[in-house]
Amino acid sequence: SDARLVTSVVIEKCKGVFNGLESLVDVGGGTGTMAKALAKSFPKMECIVFDLPHVVDGFQGSENLKYVGGDMFKEIPPADAILLKWILHDWNDEECMKILKKCKESLKQKGKEGKVIIIDMVLEIDQKGDITKSTETQLFFDMMMMVLVTGKERNEKEWSNLIYSAGFGGYKITPIL
Incomplete structure (x- = not known):
């Protein structure tokens, strides 16, 4: 499945992001595909799949x-x-801000500096304005998010504004696919 593919790529390419973490909450983690793989790859890390109770x-x-x-x-x-x-990407900027602020509160409860790991699309806008096949696909997903839910795909500037507006001091983008 797509989730398993992305999970294996994330763990392979981004091991350093997870090394040394004692605990991680997978928000909206569903059945736990990502958290299970992380728990297996990092046996000293406590992983929590957090989702709606009925899920x-x-x-x-x-x-x-x-x-x-x-x-x-x-x-x-x-x-x-x-x-x-x-x-x-499922939520508008206002709802994303609420989610990110709840993340920040959660990290503060641990009493040490933590991090929010966001796995999502970053729209690429060619500086010349040229539309590549990759950009066409990304824009298609953006339109789907706008039609199906209140969310959208974001470019780096939009992600930056969202992250800083939620009170975080910085971010790093690591392409995985």
């Missing part, structure tokens, strides 16, 4: 993996890192 109900965790039901707009369990994989 995680009935799933069994393991020694370093558990499922927690809740609402990301109200509270996110405390952790060293918060993972938002394909979450923010």
Whole structure:
């Protein structure tokens, strides 16, 4: 599946992002594909799949993996890192701001500096204004997000504005595909 492919690529190409983390919450993690793979690859890291109660109900965790039901707009369990994989593109900027601020609150509860890991598309706009096949595909996904949900795909400037407006001090983009 797409989720497994992206999961293996993320773990292979971005190991350094996860090294040394003691805990991670996968917000909107669904059945836990990403968190399971992280728990297996990083056995000392406690992984939490956080999603709506009816989504995680009935799933069994393991020694370093558990499922927690809740609402990301109200509270996110405390952790060293918060993972938002394909979450923010579903929401408009105002809702994204709420989610990111809840992430920031969650990180502060741990009493040390943490990080929010966002796995999402970054629209590429060619400086010459040329449309490549890749850009066409990205714009198609952007239109789908606007039609199906209130969200959208964002370019780097839009991501930057969102991240800084939520109170974070910086960001780093790592292309994975």
